[in-house]
Amino acid sequence: MLQFKLVLLGDSSVGKSSIVHRFVKDTFDELRESTIGAAFLSQSITIHPNDGNEANAKGVVVKFEIWDTAGQERYKSLAPMYYRNANAALVVYDITQEDSLQKARNWVDELKNKVGDDDLVIYLLGNKVDLCLGTPDAEISQESNEDGDNEQKVRAISTEEAKQYAQEQGLLFREVSAKTGEGVKDIFQEIGEKLYDLKRDEILSKQNRQINGGNNGQVDIHLQRPSTNDPTSCCS
Amino acid sequence: MNLNENYLDTDVPKRQLRPSKSGNFDSIPIVAATSEPTTSVNLDETFFRKAASPVLITDERSVSRSTSINSLNTAYLASSRPFSQVRKFQARNNLLSADLISNNDDKSQPPKIQKKNSDLYSDWGNDIRSRVAESIYSMETSVRGSEIRRRPYVSNEIPNIFKLPNPNHVNEPDASQVLRDKNFLIFTSAGKPVYSMHGKDEQIMSYTGLVNTVISYFQVNGPSDLKTISTFASGQRLTFLDKSPILLMAQSERGESSNELLNQLDFLYSYILSSLSERQLLRLFSKRENFDLRNYLETTDFENLNEICSLICNRMFPDLLLNSLQCLPFRHSSRLKLQDLMLQQLDKRQDIPRGTLLYGLIIAPQNKLCCVLRPKGHTLHTTDLHLLFCLISHQFQNLDETQELWVPICFPKFNSSGFLYCYIKFLPNDADNNEKSALVLISAQKDAFFSLKTFSDELVAKLEGERLLKKINASKGFKLSDIPAPMVHHFIYKSKQNVQYVMPHFEINSSISLDSPQGLEYELKLKTYYQQLHGTVVRDNGNLLSRSILNFVKWSSKDKEDTTVDGMGMTFSELDEYIIGNSSFEQESVNMLGMAWVTPKFELYLIGNNGVVDKKVLFKSARKVVNWCQKHESRLFISDGAVF
Numbered sequence: 113m114l115q116f117k118l119v120l121l122g123d124s125s126v127g128k129s130s131i132v133h134r135f136v137k138d139t140f141d142e143l144r145e146s147t148i149g150a151a152f153l154s155q156s157i158t159i160h161p162n163d164g165n166e167a168n169a170k171g172v173v174v175k176f177e178i179w180d181t182a183g184q185e186r187y188k189s190l191a192p193m194y195y196r197n198a199n200a201a202l203v204v205y206d207i208t209q210e211d212s213l214q215k216a217r218n219w220v221d222e223l224k225n226k227v228g229d230d231d232l233v234i235y236l237l238g239n240k241v242d243l244c245l246g247t248p249d250a251e252i253s254q255e256s257n258e259d260g261d262n263e264q265k266v267r268a269i270s271t272e273e274a275k276q277y278a279q280e281q282g283l284l285f286r287e288v289s290a291k292t293g294e295g296v297k298d299i300f301q302e303i304g305e306k307l308y309d310l311k312r313d314e315i316l317s318k319q320n321r322q323i324n325g326g327n328n329g330q331v332d333i334h335l336q337r338p339s340t341n342d343p344t345s346c347c348s
Numbered sequence: 349m350n351l352n353e354n355y356l357d358t359d360v361p362k363r364q365l366r367p368s369k370s371g372n373f374d375s376i377p378i379v380a381a382t383s384e385p386t387t388s389v390n391l392d393e394t395f396f397r398k399a400a401s402p403v404l405i406t407d408e409r410s411v412s413r414s415t416s417i418n419s420l421n422t423a424y425l426a427s428s429r430p431f432s433q434v435r436k437f438q439a440r441n442n443l444l445s446a447d448l449i450s451n452n453d454d455k456s457q458p459p460k461i462q463k464k465n466s467d468l469y470s471d472w473g474n475d476i477r478s479r480v481a482e483s484i485y486s487m488e489t490s491v492r493g494s495e496i497r498r499r500p501y502v503s504n505e506i507p508n509i510f511k512l513p514n515p516n517h518v519n520e521p522d523a524s525q526v527l528r529d530k531n532f533l534i535f536t537s538a539g540k541p542v543y544s545m546h547g548k549d550e551q552i553m554s555y556t557g558l559v560n561t562v563i564s565y566f567q568v569n570g571p572s573d574l575k576t577i578s579t580f581a582s583g584q585r586l587t588f589l590d591k592s593p594i595l596l597m598a599q600s601e602r603g604e605s606s607n608e609l610l611n612q613l614d615f616l617y618s619y620i621l622s623s624l625s626e627r628q629l630l631r632l633f634s635k636r637e638n639f640d641l642r643n644y645l646e647t648t649d650f651e652n653l654n655e656i657c658s659l660i661c662n663r664m665f666p667d668l669l670l671n672s673l674q675c676l677p678f679r680h681s682s683r684l685k686l687q688d689l690m691l692q693q694l695d696k697r698q699d700i701p702r703g704t705l706l707y708g709l710i711i712a713p714q715n716k717l718c719c720v721l722r723p724k725g726h727t728l729h730t731t732d733l734h735l736l737f738c739l740i741s742h743q744f745q746n747l748d749e750t751q752e753l754w755v756p757i758c759f760p761k762f763n764s765s766g767f768l769y770c771y772i773k774f775l776p777n778d779a780d781n782n783e784k785s786a787l788v789l790i791s792a793q794k795d796a797f798f799s800l801k802t803f804s805d806e807l808v809a810k811l812e813g814e815r816l817l818k819k820i821n822a823s824k825g826f827k828l829s830d831i832p833a834p835m836v837h838h839f840i841y842k843s844k845q846n847v848q849y850v851m852p853h854f855e856i857n858s859s860i861s862l863d864s865p866q867g868l869e870y871e872l873k874l875k876t877y878y879q880q881l882h883g884t885v886v887r888d889n890g891n892l893l894s895r896s897i898l899n900f901v902k903w904s905s906k907d908k909e910d911t912t913v914d915g916m917g918m919t920f921s922e923l924d925e926y927i928i929g930n931s932s933f934e935q936e937s938v939n940m941l942g943m944a945w946v947t948p949k950f951e952l953y954l955i956g957n958n959g960v961v962d963k964k965v966l967f968k969s970a971r972k973v974v975n976w977c978q979k980h981e982s983r984l985f986i987s988d989g990a991v992f
Contacts, residue, residue, distance in 0.1 A: 124646065136750060145743055146648040149755030184646045190756065193795055
């Protein structure tokens with residue numbers, strides 16, 4: 113079993129907790145309370161890597177340990193504690209909130225500056241696509257008036273804009289809906305495979321070592337990135 | 349014992365009493381012997397069916413009058429009649445009566461109706477039995493285990509004699525009405541609004557000027573004890589708490605003492621500190637005096653403030669009033685076992701550096717403290733725990749055992765300028781109900797999550813192994829019927845040494861959920877009784893009048909006075925109006941006796957059933973309650989907790 117640490121970051125009320133709950137419990141709650149502090153959850157999935165390794169023919173179980181952080185500004189100083197050892201970061205924005213992408217950009221910058229590790233997989237996620245099914249990107253420019261009563265919200269961030277940003281920064285990118293579940297499972301599958309690819313050599317050598325050590329085939333591998341920065345400096 | 353007996357019979361403010369509506373027909377004589385609980389039997393169609401024809405009503409009313417007298421005087425007789433004739437039962441809180449319809453040998457009852465209703469209410473029979481049984485178990489005469497139908501039918505509900513807001517409107521954001529019977533406002537010293545329980549910005553803006561003027565008056569006049577303005581004409585009371593850069597104001601018509609209001613304001617202020625910490629708050633305002641705190645507070649903060657305000661104003665929340673915690677009644681040996689396991693676990697995890705784990709708590713559903721792990725010589729302040737409990741019961745109610753939380757909280761009475769970090773995990777509960785107990789581990793180190801997680805994982809596994817979790821989830825508290833104390837409606841017993849209190853379950857009709865308007869109304873009513881009882885034993889500064897006090901408080905109504913009170917703008921809820929409008933409403937006469945008994949060891953606040961007017965009888969029951977509580981002290985209270 114592989115174990116990866118994963119952290120969710122992003123502005124408040126973009127739907128981080130909802131995404132996690134869709135992934136972990138496959139439920140959605142319209143009236144979710146804001147997270148305060150952070151919540152720790154875990155969930156396992158099976159991936160099928162194409163690396164020709166016979167040991168993995170049945171698939172590899174990947175356990176995600178997930179830190180679902182609070183988006184509120186006040187808890188920002190605690191964030192380094194959660195992303196410091198992460199293997200992957202999901203940076204979430206709300207496609208109906210213009211400034212949530214800017215917040216997401218700030219998180220990406222912070223991750224790149226503070227972690228500075230190419231092994232960290234950063235995934236940019238646009239959430240709440242279910243709100244904008246009726247408004248394709250082409251119509252964005254025409255939609256000028258904001259209709260508050262309408263459930264159908266106006267898309268504020270086009271797919272192209274976010275996609276382009278993700279490509280520039282080398283991030284994975286997807287638009288999802290925690291409410292309908294669209295795309296949520298795929299994210300974690302994709303991250304699992306990506307991390308597996310990145311760590312293949314490390315994993316294989318550890319596997320061999322443990323098997324040779326006569327561990328009855330029980331293979332537990334914890335891949336923890338070494339701390340890249342001084343724990344005191346990140347919490348100023 | 350030094351008994352300082354005060355009789356307040358005549359001091360009940362008349363305007364708070366509710367008039368009895370006798371209507372235009374002879375009132376039902378409700379004559380109860382002094383030591384008997386009230387009984388009122390009402391036979392009327394209109395309670396149950398809005399569209400009852402007027403002819404039927406008159407018919408039934410005549411029946412009603414005759415049987416009610418009958419069944420009062422011969423309670424046993426009436427009750428021994430077959431249940432098929434008990435057709436309906438309704439216990440509305442402020443009707444305060446178990447309305448039984450027993451038309452046994454009455455020939456005047458049109459058979460047509462009986463037939464019509466028999467299928468409508470056929471399944472009520474069992475329900476009524478159980479509820480009637482519940483409502484009378486505080487009667488000495490009731491023989492437990494005997495057949496229900498041999499018992500007397502009595503109501504032990506208590507009347508609503510206070511002018512209370514209609515709970516239906518409590519949660520409605522009615523913008524047009526800022527001046528409610530109770531409101532909380534929070535401002536900054538510069539006059540910017542931070543929070544208001546009721547009322548929008550535009551409406552409370554005008555208050556900022558007023559509040560600031562008043563506060564600066566207090567400041568100019570030096571440190572003074574003056575913190576409250578009361579107007580006797582309207583019964584308004586405005587109380588201010590100056591915590592510059594934050595100002596808080598409470599406005600109330602509910603007759604609370606200024607000290608009580610100050611405590612409530614302090615609790616609100618403590619919440620703000622718990623979220624921000626005092627250091628951060630001062631820093632925010634040191635840069636700019638006119639800082640708008642609302643930009644810094646989050647939606648969650650406003651939701652939590654709303655929750656706390658509604659807890660203070662609308663729910664039975666004696667924690668603040670008595671400044672103590674509610675404790676989960678738990679078998680003493682199990683509690684010891686629980687504490688042992690926690691200490692063992694702490695011993696085992698020697699790798700956790702000392703000081704990483706400051707406190708450990710197990711909190712049962714409904715915010716009852718179940719177990720404490722604490723360092724020697726340190727306890728947590730009740731305010732801090734109340735804040736934590738509020739967060740757990742409100743903020744985290746959607747969470748379950750699959751997630752673990754790591755939450756920075758400033759405990760203002762522990763250290764108002766720093767944060768502690770709380771590991772919170774809900775414990776698995778097999779039962780279907782949504783009630784979860786929680787394990788809370790408190791640390792001063794922000795990166796201690798994973799060591800506490802291992803601690804918790806191992807502890808929870810052990811608890812499950814020893815079946816203690818099941819026991820915690822199964823612990824249901826106690827009922828009044830567990831105590832052989834007749835004529836008592838409800839009580840609160842506070843153990844002073846442990847700073848904890850216990851109270852029996854609410855005596856409320858089981859078909860009424862506690863969150864329904866009726867349930868809320870009941871809580872508010874009970875709360876007000878206790879508030880007034882407590883008010884008789886404390887000085888205005890909140891200290892007890894004396895070391896030992898025994899006070900009786902009587903709430904009673906006299907019909908003649910009531911009719912005059914009626915002209916003074918008494919308001920009735922819609923349902924009351926409806927019932928009165930149909931001339932079926934008989935206001936029960938109010939004869940409530942309450943008791944506050946304070947000794948160096950305990951405080952007992954006790955409310956008798958309506959109609960119990962004999963102080964000796966009530967005092968006798970009170971002694972039984974006290975004896976029972978003292979006998980079961982080790983089960984009811986946590987004496988020391990697990991101390992390391």
